[in-house]
Amino acid sequence: xxxxxxxxxxxxxxxxxxxxxxxxxxxxxxxxxxxxxxxxxxxxxxxxxxxxxxxxxxxxxxxxxxxxxxxxxxxxxxxxxxxxxxxxxxxxxxxxxxxxxxxxxxxxxxxxxxxxxxxxxxxxxxxxxxxxxxxxxxxxxxxxxxxxxxxxxxxxxxxxxxxxxxxxxxxxxxxxxxxxxxxxxxxxxxxxxxxxxxxxxxxxxxxxxxxxxxxxxxxxxxxxxxxxxxxxxxxxxxxxxxxxxxxxxxxxxxxxxxxxxxxxxxxxxxxxxxxxxxxxxxxxxxxxxxxxxxxxxxxxxxxxxxxxxxxxxxxxxxxxxxxxxxxxxxxxxxxxxxxxxxxxxxxxxxxxxxxxxxxx
Ligand SMILES: *[C@@H]1O[C@H](CO)[C@@H](O)[C@H](O)[C@H]1NC(C)=O
Numbered sequence: 263x264x265x266x267x268x269x270x271x272x273x274x275x276x277x278x279x280x281x282x283x284x285x286x287x288x289x290x291x292x293x294x295x296x297x298x299x300x301x302x303x304x305x306x307x308x309x310x311x312x313x314x315x316x317x318x319x320x321x322x323x324x325x326x327x328x329x330x331x332x333x334x335x336x337x338x339x340x341x342x343x344x345x346x347x348x349x350x351x352x353x354x355x356x357x358x359x360x361x362x363x364x365x366x367x368x369x370x371x372x373x374x375x376x377x378x379x380x381x382x383x384x385x386x387x388x389x390x391x392x393x394x395x396x397x398x399x400x401x402x403x404x405x406x407x408x409x410x411x412x413x414x415x416x417x418x419x420x421x422x423x424x425x426x427x428x429x430x431x432x433x434x435x436x437x438x439x440x441x442x443x444x445x446x447x448x449x450x451x452x453x454x455x456x457x458x459x460x461x462x463x464x465x466x467x468x469x470x471x472x473x474x475x476x477x478x479x480x481x482x483x484x485x486x487x488x489x490x491x492x493x494x495x496x497x498x499x500x501x502x503x504x505x506x507x508x509x510x511x512x513x514x515x516x517x518x519x520x521x522x523x524x525x526x527x528x529x530x531x532x533x534x535x536x537x538x539x540x541x542x543x544x545x546x547x548x549x550x551x552x553x554x555x556x557x558x559x560x561x562x563x564x565x566x567x568x569x570x571x572x573x574x575x576x577x578x579x580x581x582x583x584x585x586x587x588x589x590x591x592x593x594x595x596x597x598x599x600x601x602x603x604x605x606x607x608x609x610x611x612x613x614x615x616x617x618x619x620x621x622x
Contacts, residue, residue, distance in 0.1 A: 324425055329392050467489065554579075
């Protein structure tokens with residue numbers, strides 16, 4: 263990086279008349295790349311490297327194969343191809359280190375960590391260096407950088423990937439404000455979900471989510487979305503919005519969680535069964551049907567993306583009782599669509615139906 267800085271310094275006097283955007287000027291002189299050669303004279307002839315990525319966020323779903331587009335070119339165009347290196351990496355949101363995804367030098371490619379075997383470089387068009395990710399996972403969403411390195415110069419572009427999904431507030435059986443950050447993370451995972459990001463909660467709020475209890479988000483902050491200001495939820499004086507308690511102590515402070523469940527490949531259904539069941543019987547009944555008792559995240563995803571609509575209360579894996587309503591109607595709860603919740607009844611002494619999940 264200090265070399266690049268030096269390049270820029272050297273360039274300043276001789277390029278001040280040229281427009282400067284998104285690119286570094288560099289040399290393609292035949293005598294190599296060393297900055298020691300002639301203090302820059304003749305090394306830079308105004309050719310620049312430009313990397314292009316889409317400005318819009320890409321939306322996709324879990325399990326999909328997705329291509330993150332990235333192209334580069336030179337201005338002015340060069341007649342002959344030049345050797346380059348490509349590096350794709352994922353930026354971090356919450357202080358975790360960035361992750362290497364893929365590095366390519368000529369025909370040699372290498373992928374890293376959780377991306378191994380799932381990514382490759384797509385080079386359909388000339389100067390295309392798009393990244394293909396297969397079998398997209400819940401944790402794959404985020405911002406990716408496509409970096410093109412030509413000799414000493416590098417340029418990069420950003421691609422933002424979002425999964426289609428649904429945000430839901432989660433409280434454990436013990437009730438309100440029981441979870442520290444780590445427990446909240448685990449609670450979401452147990453519901454086949456992850457802690458929501460601020461962007462995901464914000465989008466859910468735009469779509470009408472209103473929840474009067476504060477919950478953890480992925481970045482360690484605690485917030486809650488209010489659509490209709492009211493007395494017990496911060497008062498009438500505050501405008502609707504996502505309200506924040508800011509960053510909280512991840513171990514000591516306890517709140518609810520906002521989980522994010524991505525659209526599913528599998529199927530969630532209400533099990534047609536002659537009798538009502540205890541929780542234990544419900545789990546067994548789903549297994550007999552070649553499925554598993556559904557998790558909360560799976561029920562929300564099926565409601566949101568498959569329009570699952572059923573006015574029968576059923577057990578879920580965490581021992582809660584819920585039912586999904588896509589088309590509100592009489593005797594089916596409030597007038598808005600939603601997943602209705604009846605909390606956590608005693609698992610042995612109450613009998614209900616059950617929602618099962620079958621993988622496709
Ligand atoms: C993704 O690509 C793999 C390999 O090309 C293919 O087997 C799989 O069916 C694709 N998945 C989807 C959802 O298209």
